[in-house]
Amino acid sequence: xxxxxxxxxxxxxxxxxxxxxxxxxxxxxxxxxxxxxxxxxxxxxxxxxxxxxxxxxxxxxxxxxxxxxxxxxxxxxxxxxxxxxxxxxxxxxxxxxxxxxxxxxxxxxxxxxxxxxxxxxxxxxxxxxxxxxxxxxxxxxxxxxxxxxxxxxxxxxxxxxxxxxxxxx
Amino acid sequence: xxxxxxxxxxxxxxxxxxxxxxxxxxxxxxxxxxxxxxxxxxxxxxxxxxxxxxxxxxxxxxxxxxxxxxxxxxxxxxxxxxxxxxxxxxxxxxxxxxxxxxxxxxxxxxxxxxxxxxxxxxxxxxxxxxxxxxxxxxxxxxxxxxxxxxxxxxxxxxxxxxxxxxxxxxxxxxxxxxxxxxxxxxxxxxxxxxxxxxxxxxxxxxxxxxxxx
Amino acid sequence: xxxxxxxxxxxxxxxxxxxxxxxxxxxxxxxxxxxxxxxxxxxxxxxxxxxxxxxxxxxxxxxxxxxxxxxxxxxxxxxxxxxxxxxxxxxxxxxxxxxxx
Amino acid sequence: xxxxxxxxxxxxxxxxxxxxxxxxxxxxxxxxxxxxxxxxxxxxxxxxxxxxxxxxxxxxxxxxxxxxxxxxxxxxxxxxxxxxxxxxxxxxxxxxxxxxxxxxxxxxxxxxxxxxxxxxxxxxxxxxxxxxxxxxxxxxxxxxxxxxxxxxxxxxxxxxxxxxxxxxxxxxxxxxxxxxxxxxxxxxxxxxxxxxxxxxxxxxxxxxxxxxxxxxxxxxxxxxxxxxxxxxxxxxxxxxxxxxxxxxxxxxxxxxxxxxxxxxxxxxxxxxxxxxxxxxxxxxxxxxxxxxxxxxxxxxxxxxxxxxxxxxxxxxxxxxxxxxxxxxxxxxxxxxxxxxxxxxxxxxxxxxxxxxxxxxxxxxxxxxxxxxxxxxxxxxxx
Numbered sequence: 095x096x097x098x099x100x101x102x103x104x105x106x107x108x109x110x111x112x113x114x115x116x117x118x119x120x121x122x123x124x125x126x127x128x129x130x131x132x133x134x135x136x137x138x139x140x141x142x143x144x145x146x147x148x149x150x151x152x153x154x155x156x157x158x159x160x161x162x163x164x165x166x167x168x169x170x171x172x173x174x175x176x177x178x179x180x181x182x183x184x185x186x187x188x189x190x191x192x193x194x195x196x197x198x199x200x201x202x203x204x205x206x207x208x209x210x211x212x213x214x215x216x217x218x219x220x221x222x223x224x225x226x227x228x229x230x231x232x233x234x235x236x237x238x239x240x241x242x243x244x245x246x247x248x249x250x251x252x253x254x255x256x257x258x259x260x261x262x263x
Numbered sequence: 264x265x266x267x268x269x270x271x272x273x274x275x276x277x278x279x280x281x282x283x284x285x286x287x288x289x290x291x292x293x294x295x296x297x298x299x300x301x302x303x304x305x306x307x308x309x310x311x312x313x314x315x316x317x318x319x320x321x322x323x324x325x326x327x328x329x330x331x332x333x334x335x336x337x338x339x340x341x342x343x344x345x346x347x348x349x350x351x352x353x354x355x356x357x358x359x360x361x362x363x364x365x366x367x368x369x370x371x372x373x374x375x376x377x378x379x380x381x382x383x384x385x386x387x388x389x390x391x392x393x394x395x396x397x398x399x400x401x402x403x404x405x406x407x408x409x410x411x412x413x414x415x416x417x418x419x420x421x422x423x424x425x426x427x428x429x430x431x432x433x434x435x436x437x438x439x440x441x442x443x444x445x446x447x448x449x450x451x452x453x454x455x456x457x458x459x460x461x462x463x464x465x466x467x468x469x470x471x472x473x474x475x476x
Numbered sequence: 477x478x479x480x481x482x483x484x485x486x487x488x489x490x491x492x493x494x495x496x497x498x499x500x501x502x503x504x505x506x507x508x509x510x511x512x513x514x515x516x517x518x519x520x521x522x523x524x525x526x527x528x529x530x531x532x533x534x535x536x537x538x539x540x541x542x543x544x545x546x547x548x549x550x551x552x553x554x555x556x557x558x559x560x561x562x563x564x565x566x567x568x569x570x571x572x573x574x575x576x577x
Numbered sequence: 578x579x580x581x582x583x584x585x586x587x588x589x590x591x592x593x594x595x596x597x598x599x600x601x602x603x604x605x606x607x608x609x610x611x612x613x614x615x616x617x618x619x620x621x622x623x624x625x626x627x628x629x630x631x632x633x634x635x636x637x638x639x640x641x642x643x644x645x646x647x648x649x650x651x652x653x654x655x656x657x658x659x660x661x662x663x664x665x666x667x668x669x670x671x672x673x674x675x676x677x678x679x680x681x682x683x684x685x686x687x688x689x690x691x692x693x694x695x696x697x698x699x700x701x702x703x704x705x706x707x708x709x710x711x712x713x714x715x716x717x718x719x720x721x722x723x724x725x726x727x728x729x730x731x732x733x734x735x736x737x738x739x740x741x742x743x744x745x746x747x748x749x750x751x752x753x754x755x756x757x758x759x760x761x762x763x764x765x766x767x768x769x770x771x772x773x774x775x776x777x778x779x780x781x782x783x784x785x786x787x788x789x790x791x792x793x794x795x796x797x798x799x800x801x802x803x804x805x806x807x808x809x810x811x812x813x814x815x816x817x818x819x820x821x822x823x824x825x826x827x828x829x830x831x832x833x834x835x836x837x838x839x840x841x842x843x844x845x846x847x848x849x850x851x852x853x854x855x856x857x858x859x860x861x862x863x864x865x866x867x868x869x870x871x872x873x874x875x876x877x878x879x880x881x882x883x884x885x886x887x888x889x890x891x892x893x894x895x896x897x898x899x900x901x902x903x904x905x906x907x908x909x910x911x912x913x914x915x916x917x918x919x920x921x922x923x924x925x926x927x928x929x930x931x932x933x934x935x936x937x938x939x940x941x942x943x944x945x946x947x948x949x950x951x952x953x954x955x956x957x958x959x
Contacts, residue, residue: 097477097492104485111492111512140550141526145269146539152276159282165553187498198487202480212531225533238546244548261563295766299788374825374942377623384625384652444865445827575919
């Protein structure tokens with residue numbers, strides 16, 4: 095039963111992933127990407143990573159909504175009317191990504207992966223929590239500083255004066 | 264299999280789906296006013312989401328669990344509403360903002376002749392309004408295990424108390440509907456980020472100290 | 477539902493993302509390609525945690541970091557596109573290739 | 578009487594009505610609003626959610642055309658009521674009863690629906706000329722609709738039933754310099770003559786980027802009436818303006834209270850104490866002040882430059898100051914004060930564009946509601 099669900103979600107995720115670059119409306123591309131992420135979140139719940147799976151769902155919905163705003167704002171040429179990607183680099187891209195795919199899949203199926211070390215804990219979320227607050231604390235600190243740096247630099251880069259009158263007050 | 268051990272995160276994830284649906288309604292009807300209404304709900308979402316998340320985290324910190332049942336049981340001594348008033352207030356505000364109800368009804372505001380729902384008639388409008396009321400009811404029902412001690416209470420059985428408390432929270436939210444002017448996000452956003460977030464953080468600090476102490 | 481199956485899914489997502497990133501003109505679409513590639517990292521990380529080292533939570537922390545990186549990448553991407561739009565009123569990759577050697 | 582008739586009758590008992598005012602029809606609007614409240618019928622903000630379209634006063638040529646387009650927007654079953662300018666309460670009651678009966682008349686509604694289906698779905702090219710200028714309900718559909726924020730109708734978005742195949746056929750959103758140094762899509766949205774709580778006959782065509790007004794151009798669609806409006810006293814006019822401003826600010830309870838007080842004062846009941854208490858209650862509301870502070874500031878220089886008179890001149894400042902000013906004027910008028918100089922609509926229309934540019938759509942609505950030009954006194958042109 096879990097295998098069937100997995101394969102359904104996997105095919106859906108890849109299908110939506112391909113749809114992102116096939117579809118001709120910006121909003122649809124964004125929601126195709128969102129659907130792909132939701133499927134990935136689903137697969138993670140299958141791996142008993144309930145917390146991380148639902149976290150991906152939560153984060154991705156909010157991110158994709160903000161992305162939809164920017165996509166529509168900046169996609170000056172309506173993708174549906176003026177085809178965007180030129181032909182030559184499409185074929186080149188296809189070849190490169192195809193090669194990468196073949197290489198990766200070959201690697202996946204040939205390497206004999208080591209046996210599992212240890213049993214998954216009863217509650218992976220608690221294990222994650224204790225790790226993040228304990229041994230992996232430096233990781234959280236670095237991530238926190240990275241988020242702060244991104245916030246500051248994004249604001250500096252993006253705002254000039256602010257389109258609302260209140261911007262300069 | 265179902266993620267009940269992380270009920271709070273699941274509840275939060277399902278709320279955010281409303282962002283997608285209201286934006287799609289506004290954008291899909293291909294008319295200017297609903298489009299503005301849809302984008303207003305995104306601004307409202309960004310304004311209420313962080314204080315709301317911190318309020319939920321405060322509750323989870325107090326009960327040391329993300330599961331609704333655990334949280335309700337953890338309140339048998341003292342209800343969270345008593346020693347987490349700021350979190351409860353912020354939660355109520357975010358319930359209003361989540362269901363764009365009453366003072367937070369700017370996305371479907373009267374000044375845009377109905378905003379996102381302007382072009383909806385008949386069954387579409389019925390489905391949209393039903394979804395909105397359902398969101399309001401579910402969110403106020405969630406306030407019971409989070410802050411009001413779940414089914415705890417004298418005399419009546421657990422489920423009766425849960426219903427009564429949900430009804431009270433819902434009555435409060437419905438009463439507020441016309442009582443306040445609509446709050447616009449260009450002014451509420453700064454207040455939300457500058458006042459509400461620090462307030463919930465201080466509340467979380469207090470709860471953290473109490474839980475550790 | 478074996479490790480190989482999950483890694484194949486990750487490889488497929490990575491390839492689709494790479495194709496998107498390489499073939500699209502618009503920077504914003506290029507960023508969506510990158511997001512898909514990080515999505516692949518997410519799946520791979522979760523699979524490795526479950527199938528190889530579930531005892532310790534390092535795999536989960538990796539997934540957490542991958543989710544954060546995805547958010548940061550998107551934020552910075554749009555900041556760059558906004559700055560580019562304001563400076564040069566263009567959002568297509570060809571016109572923004574000044575750094576090219 | 579079969580179940581179906583009983584159900585239809587029950588459904589038609591309390592229809593939702595969309596009230597449309599023409600410049601000369603303000604008096605009729607007051608009577609209609611009072612009658613609707615007495616019957617408990619809800620007045621809705623958009624024609625799409627309405628069953629009965631009530632037109633107060635005689636619209637001019639262009640306004641009539643705008644009302645036609647709005648009438649096409651009202652989904653069936655639908656009924657239409659035309660109320661003359663100097664109408665009495667009984668006439669309005671009879672007209673509304675007629676509308677309720679018409680809604681319950683199933684065969685007639687079927688005929689109306691069949692005729693609309695025969696006319697076929699709406700497509701942009703046959704939607705009349707540029708000046709259709711219909712109201713908020715349908716505001717952006719023509720010009721703004723296709724340039725919906727840069728995302729083309731062509732790529733099929735949601736419920737749009739027709740697909741614009743050839744890209745040439747679609748009015749693409751042209752791009753203009755943003756106030757923020759970017760070049761983004763421009764959306765032309767008319768705050769049309771047919772909009773709830775909007776000065777009758779006024780049409781402000783906005784150029785929007787996002788929901789920030791880049792440019793505003795004011796137009797007046799005349800009414801066909803003789804232009805004189807008997808408000809029944811200055812206090813009634815002020816209370817009506819206060820009610821509409823509070824409705825636009827989204828404070829439904831206070832707007833309703835203002836309208837009840839307005840109707841009582843119009844009926845001659847002495848409401849000075851209640852208006853006093855109501856004024857204090859609205860004045861105390863910090864949320865309202867927080868929301869309308871600093872919008873549409875008119876300083877002394879603007880008063881001279883545009884030759885403003887009336888409330889805008891006597892109470893310079895932002896929307897909050899004008900609201901407080903209207904309360905003071907209403908209380909003075911109730912106390913039998915000397916009649917003061919009314920606001921000159923032409924001057925208000927001149928000052929409007931300068932106030933609206935740079936404001937958000939919601940702020941623009943509040944600014945217009947705070948000025949509330951009564952175009953009936955405006956010399957009808959265009």
